[in-house]
Amino acid sequence: MDISVKEIEHIADLSRITLTVDEKNTFAKQLTNILGYIEKLNELDTDEVQPMAYATFLKNVFREDKLKSSFSRQEILELSPSSANGFFKVPKVIE
Amino acid sequence: MLSHELSANQIKEKIIKREITAQEVIEELFEWINLKEPLIKAYLCLDRDGAFLKAKEVDKKLDNGDKVGLLAGVPVALKDNICTVDIKTTCASKILEDFIPPYDAFVVKRIKEEDAIIIGKTNLDEFAMGSSNENSAFHVTRNPWNTDCIPGGSGGGSAAAVTADTVFMALGSDTGGSVRQPSAFCGNVGCKPTYGRVSRYGLVAFASSLDQIGSVTKDVYDAALLLQVVSGHDGFDSTSATVGVPDYISDINNVDGNLKIGVPKEFFGEGLNSEVGSAVMNALEIYKKNGAELIDLSLPHCGYAVATYYIIATAEASSNLARYDGVRYGHRSQLSEDNIIDMYSRVRAEGFGSEVKRRILLGNYVLSSGFYEDYYLKASKVRNLIRNDFEDAFKKVDCIISPTCPTPAFRIGEKITDPLQMYLSDIYTIPANLVGIPGISVPCGFTNTGLPIGMQILGKHFDERKILKVAKLFENGTDFHLKKPELN
Amino acid sequence: MKYEVVMGLETHAELDTESKLFCGCSTKFGSEPNTQTCPVCLGLPGVLPVMNKKAFEHSLKAALSLSCEISEFTNFDRKSYYYPDLPKNYQTSQNYFNIGNNGYVDIVVKGKEKRIDIHNVHLEEEAGKLVHPETSGANYSLVDFNRAGVPLLEIVTQPDMRSVEEVESYMQTLRNILLYIGVSDCKMQEGSLRFEASISLREEGSNVLGNRVEIKNLNSMKAVLKVIAYEISRQSSLLDKGEDVLMETRLWDDVDSVSRRMRSKEEAHDYRYFPEPDLVPVWIDQEWIDETRTTIPELPVSKRQRFVNEYTISDYDAGILTDDKLLADYFEECVGLSQDSPKELSNWIINDVLRELNERKTNVQDFIVSPKMLVDLVKIKPAIGSSIAKDVFVEMINTGKTAPSIVKEKSLTQMGDVSELNDIVAKVIDENPKAAEDYGKGKKSALTFLIGQTMKVTKGKANPKILTEIFKEKLSAGSK
């Protein structure tokens, strides 16, 4: 299946990545190539096969509802490129 | 012999016996690093001060006659996607260029408790996505055996450093072969334990159901030593196994009973470099001479492993890497910020390299509306078929031996423009990640041009002990692991 | 044209746990911004989630209480969308295998019972909070992640509701159930309980569903009811004009009481769900289900029925008492102490206790008058009469003293001793001959005056009923 530049634009949008025109063209070609290779999975009949989403057989893993001390706000906010008054700061969000 | 040429266990013994102090080891090591690192560029960051501080502490303990840990005074390097307090953890990405984690990864805590000395963070393909190290945002690490060649990836930095003796052992991560493949290319021992054997807490996620922390060492004994330290249950990782950790070290030289080795035909077919093929065949002969039984096998669905992997790994990666948005940490665009969506898109466009972008796009594509069943679900089902292949095989054999990679290290730039060819270089290592079983790569020969060749031993779930023994059996009868590159 | 309105509701209830869903940070409301965060709930590189057992058990309990089928196999999925209050830019939720499916809630509207089907009940993590500075020209928003990662239960109905009353009753019934089983404090003012409504209109009698409008940001039941009224009128006027109702997501603006089209791109709705590989599946066996069932108390609907049968109080009163589990418990504790007057106790609680609770904005748990105190008051009432009993009740609230001690202190016991009253009445008649005469002439108000005079003398302690009898007897005897 060929991936069009338009499809690349749509996925880039979903991925929140701005692409240059060159990137769009290159990625369209490369993804077409890779997805073409992936097509070989269709040789297999998997109707009766259960999906394997986990590489572990573990189940029911929980922790007790116990408080642990949080990190200091200063330490946390120091990681941030932009903060103000104890908050993380972002461009105005319009809902 | 110069101190840096010793194995981790040898240097530890010397330090404990006070034949050399930990500080002297660090001193000599950094002298060697100053000499050789410019040729190899294995590190993204070195922590000389931190190393000396810890060395001092270890020496003090020993001088006082206090108990010391299993890695007392051993210099260790960490792949730069393992979080370290106070030391930058960049994942070789611009987006985390200045990120200093406020916490230590589980494995970092463990090796610190055992008195290891962390000397620095090693280079990798950005976010561990790649097979050559060329996807690092900062520089390309060279293969110490031939500096025109790639060291492998994604953990090329760790492998190159261990081979160049600029560290004694290293920890890496293996999502599709990122510990085993560079170890094969650089001629050292790389072990990927069973999924869940070593906590992933603090390993920056690439593909959560495939990622596993592993060891890069000079020999098999050191691999056992390092795994002994980092294995075990961790309450901060829901996928961390509760299975007890056996003693890997004490009877590593005893392979009990009749050893049955599976030889899967799918791993010796088309695309396999003849020198690599014959080196592995020779190794199998050595096993045979040692009384092992070789059993021909088929793992019929392994031919689909790469396709399956690139759906699952990219799907998980696309979501794992969604958090890099410039809000809470990491790179933020210098351009004006009038709109949150533009900010995200710019931060990520500026912060990620092409391979990461390519995989995020592919991952979002296979998960997007209308494609989930055709791609992600399909791949999850094929993954189960591959697991069944291995389960059937392990009913008949104790371990499976194959080449680690179809070719020896390739030249820098050789495959970088063709992502699919690059992906196919992981064809033999990927199945272990899909299935979750342990695998180890050991050196088993050299090409005519002097590049190392690696042999892969795969084991049953949680049977690291067996593959370490099988690897040791081979190592005991050979000297490939002792060869050193000339670094000028 | 006449339209039928078709509505469904998604309810988000924050679960009542000490710590967050995946880390040990506190869930406490109202702390300084970003003081309850850690690498896990901020989604720092390398962190992993570990599920809070209590949160999962609460969800299971809720699913059972809403009569859901419980999945033997459940797991968690990542729901991807970019929003600055979502640390990982995906929300760990459930999509393919929810904890509970196909449940129902029975509601009563205008005396008629109706069953609202529950599509599913699932567990997910809460997002942080965005603050939009009021200062004019501020071109930024602020993010507080204290709330990020608080366990959140989502309850999704089928589009079964057809009127504002049904929606109101559903919300109240659901809230009541969640409070009864103790999984959420349901404090709407703190955002613990929030709603999203889907509303579509169709021509009456038609089977075809109209285009669905989803409304987010409904932080109170009042807002839900307002938005429904607003949407019904908005959508029907569009349809009347022959225009289409757009399938879209709108936001409710509580200040201006209007719904507005969402401007963010989130309406694209491609959540790219896939199984969360950092968590392992949860298998729920029959034993676990049975064990959880034993922790579910009697739910409001059956309690109400039982109150009617057991205590012979009206269905209406039983409804009020069971509307609040704590109130129902209070009532039953009272009845346990004094079996002979459930009806009277119920009246006291519904009229007096509730009024005081409302005035004092407190709940029955913190109410100073304990069930034992109320029962003692009701027991002593025949001796002091209703009007004094009400005064004593107020005194109990103000002082925390028991009814018997107040009555004793203030010597409030009514004079019911006829011989003692006889003497006083005779004296009052002697002192007020004019009034006695007037009564004899048929002037009824004269009696009121005389009783008033007697009350003055006795400081209100005379039993007015007995007093009236004595006066009538004496005055009619005198006139003979």
Ligand SMILES: [Zn+2]
């Ligand atoms: Zn937290």
